[in-house]
Amino acid sequence: MxxxxxxxxxxxxxxxxxxxxxxxxxxxxxxxxxxxxxxxxxxxxxxxxxxxxxxxxxxxxxxxxxxxxxxxxxxxxxxxxxxxxxxxxxxxxxxxxxxxxxxxxxxxxxxxxxxxxxxxxxxxxxxxxxxxxxxxxxxxxxxxxxxxxxxxxxxxxxxxxxxxxxxxxxxxxxxxxxxxxxxxxxxxxxxxxxxxxxxxxxxxxxxxxxxxxxxxxxxxxxxxxxxxxxxxxxxxxxxxxxxxxxxxxxxxxxxxxxxxxxxxxxxxxxxxxxxxxxxxxxxxxxxxxxxxxxxxxxxxxxxxxxxxxxxxxxxxxxxxxxxxxxxxxxxxxxxxxxxxxxxxxxxxxxxxxxxxxxxxxxxxxxxxxxxxxxxxxxxxxxxLEDLRYLWRFSRKEAILLLVTFFIVLIDGMQSGLIVGVILSLLFFLWHTSHPHIAIVGRLPGTEHFRNVQRFSVETHPSILTVRIDENLFFANARSLEERLQGLVSQNKEIKHLVLMCTAINMIDASALQSLEKIADRLNDAEVQLHLSEVKGPVMDKLEGSDLIKNLSGKIFITQHQAIKELEEKQANT
Incomplete structure (x- = not known):
């Protein structure tokens, strides 16, 4: 040195x-x-x-x-x-x-x-x-x-x-x-x-x-x-x-x-x-x-x-x-x-x-x-400007500011700081335990996929693509299970479920077990589970797991490749 x-x-x-x-x-x-x-x-x-x-x-x-x-x-x-x-x-x-x-x-x-x-x-x-x-x-x-x-x-x-x-x-x-x-x-x-x-x-x-x-x-x-x-x-x-x-x-x-x-x-x-x-x-x-x-x-x-x-x-x-x-x-x-x-x-x-x-x-x-x-x-x-800005931008963060402010005033600096940190962590855990899960479709004439609720996109009645915008870990594993189960049960025409993993940078053991349960349930419902755009570090963890060994579908490099192949497969059945 x-x-x-x-x-x-x-x-x-x-x-x-x-x-x-x-x-x-x-x-x-x-x-x-x-x-x-x-x-x-x-x-x-x-x-x-x-x-x-x-x-x-x-x-x-x-x-x-x-x-x-x-x-x-x-x-x-x-x-x-x-x-x-x-x-x-x-x-x-x-x-x-x-x-x-x-x-x-x-x-x-x-x-x-x-x-x-x-x-x-x-x-x-x-x-x-x-x-x-x-x-x-x-x-x-x-x-x-x-x-x-x-x-x-x-x-x-x-x-x-x-x-x-x-x-x-x-x-x-x-x-x-x-x-x-x-x-x-x-x-x-x-x-x-x-x-x-x-x-x-x-x-x-x-x-x-x-x-x-x-x-x-x-x-x-x-x-x-x-x-x-x-x-x-x-x-x-x-x-x-x-x-x-x-x-x-x-x-x-x-x-x-x-x-x-x-x-x-x-x-x-x-x-x-x-x-x-x-x-x-x-x-x-x-x-x-x-x-x-x-x-x-x-x-x-x-x-x-x-x-x-x-x-x-x-x-x-x-x-x-x-x-x-x-x-x-x-x-x-x-x-x-x-x-x-x-x-x-x-x-x-x-x-x-x-x-x-x-x-x-x-x-x-x-x-x-x-x-x-x-x-x-x-x-x-x-x-006071911070409070005005946060109240417009994020009410939860504005409330966090106010709670910290009043606890410091009433009970002292240490209490205010500790409560503020604890609330910050609780807000973070709440946010990550309720991940944003979007159904996506293809923008016409492109290879790009966007949220069906925000864009006019192309979808296939028997193919459901879900994008998970959060890392997967113990706090949101159960929420993911419930959401995917609900989406599949609401649409009996679905034959293929593609998990678009663009935003997933980390997965822990609890989330892996949840994915394995999801795969088993989908298999029982005769729905194939596919993964697309899985990042290298995440794939390194998944390799050798029961999820990959028993996966009914495939792992695609890109979402476009997944949809193209699955659409052709459905057209030939």
Missing amino acids: KLSKLLPALDWLKTYSKSDFQQDTVSSIVFTIMVIPQSLAYAMLAGLPAVTGLYASILPSILYSLFGTSRILAVGPVALTSVMTASVIMPSAVSGTEQYATIAILLALLSGVFLLVLSLLRLGFLTNLLSHPVISGFISASALLIVIGQIKYLLGIQSEGDTLIPLTTSLFAHITDINTPTFILSVVSISALLFVRRNFARFLKYIGCSVKIVQLFGKSGPVIIVAITTISVAVLSLDQDGVSIVGAIPSEIPSINPELIDLEMIWQLLPGAFLITIVGFIGSVSVAQSFAAKRRQDINPNQELVGLGLANIGSALSGAFPVTGGFSRTVLNADCGAKKPMTGIFSAVFILLILLFLTPLFFYLPKAILAAIISISMMQLVN
């Missing part, structure tokens, strides 16, 4: 130039400045000290840059995995305690191990169990819960709970305790953030900044708002009036305290850790593939498991929480002009320098501005 497959960084490092270095350095500085408020906010979202978001942005970013295959994906704290982390830990520990921090680190470690195991076993396909409606409903509901959870910081009140009913009940119970300075700061912050998001790039153009400056700093407006609010809190001593601030940042990086962990706790965390792993991986690979397609680059999903697995282990070693590749973080990285994964390494170094020398600047950072940043970002993830 080539060393570059184990360490993809070797590929891009071979062609890394001085101009790349200069571009990545500038991009990394801008990216670091802009991503710091987001990282602090997402740590708070996970129920951890804000500075933990910076811990989670250093070693994970370096490790992914070296072992991941995406040239642009930015790995670090992400809103969804952050809130999932909080929802997994809250039943076992209280936010702000040593036990809470220990469990968060353990979750990152478990997630990293899960990702590496999935890579070794090449089980990345398990992520396919999450269908689009499930993911859409899950993300929309989670985003809504996140926004509701941030209201307590925006109003300066106390609130408990991690699902809709406890959250709203707690908020209403404390609504009279609103802290006026915090509320004013929140309103001003949200208004300012929305304004600069839409107009800051225009403002830079208006004052005569170059296109390059606008591209680099056009989205840096939130950083200015963060700086202004922090200075305002410090100058006006708003913390003395009840405005909650980040406060002193601890100099020691937290670590796992073995005394606070036992096997029972680890066992309880495994389902939550696995869900965080799957959701994080799906989101990360989706983002990586979308950007890779735009840049005509390749993504290796199995190596992505390795890169993200090592990133999470790195996060655990840093005293942080589960991380993954984030959409907003990656868009920010691309907008800053990142060309190579070196930007991930440079930005990690810059964040480390900030942690070492500039942490006092975060003392007066108000939690309200972080909550405002989170809320604005999350509201963009509440997607």
Whole structure:
């Protein structure tokens, strides 16, 4: 095996130039400045000290840059995995305690191990169990819960709970305790953030900044708002009036305290850790593939498991929480002009320098501005268009989205995701257990065969051709038996039944037994069974079976050949 497959960084490092270095350095500085408020906010979202978001942005970013295959994906704290982390830990520990921090680190470690195991076993396909409606409903509901959870910081009140009913009940119970300075700061912050998001790039153009400056700093407006609010809190001593601030940042990086962990706790965390792993991986690979397609680059999903697995282990070693590749973080990285994964390494170094020398600047950072940043970002993830589209396209999938959405809101993220996956599998089993079976005939003047209910086709009264549009296995074997038996019993003129196997790619033992029963019953009814267009892998399985040994009819290469020969046979009888 080539060393570059184990360490993809070797590929891009071979062609890394001085101009790349200069571009990545500038991009990394801008990216670091802009991503710091987001990282602090997402740590708070996970129920951890804000500075933990910076811990989670250093070693994970370096490790992914070296072992991941995406040239642009930015790995670090992400809103969804952050809130999932909080929802997994809250039943076992209280936010702000040593036990809470220990469990968060353990979750990152478990997630990293899960990702590496999935890579070794090449089980990345398990992520396919999450269908689009499930993911859409899950993300929309989670985003809504996140926004509701941030209201307590925006109003300066106390609130408990991690699902809709406890959250709203707690908020209403404390609504009279609103802290006026915090509320004013929140309103001003949200208004300012929305304004600069839409107009800051225009403002830079208006004052005569170059296109390059606008591209680099056009989205840096939130950083200015963060700086202004922090200075305002410090100058006006708003913390003395009840405005909650980040406060002193601890100099020691937290670590796992073995005394606070036992096997029972680890066992309880495994389902939550696995869900965080799957959701994080799906989101990360989706983002990586979308950007890779735009840049005509390749993504290796199995190596992505390795890169993200090592990133999470790195996060655990840093005293942080589960991380993954984030959409907003990656868009920010691309907008800053990142060309190579070196930007991930440079930005990690810059964040480390900030942690070492500039942490006092975060003392007066108000939690309200972080909550405002989170809320604005999350509201963009509440997607009503998906529901409208699915309601027109597939009511079943729209219902699946709604069920996932409401269960996440009412009973939590884990329950919603599990129920969504189970319903997806049940819908799949229902669909495959009721295969589309069409009676087909020949289009006049051609060798093509189509559904008699959709096209004007030629048929023969004593020849019935049935096309099965599904693989044959235990779930639909009985349905196939009943349908074929019904078709034959309804038409006494039928002498030949041809199974057109164009769409059958797989057959299992249960389906084979059903076909053997069908053949026996047809033989008793003096109807010959024929097969046409059987694919090689399916034929390999059928050879040597009792079905082939006792087949009353023939196996035809093409459907046209079958009909031509059988029509001639009927004409001569």
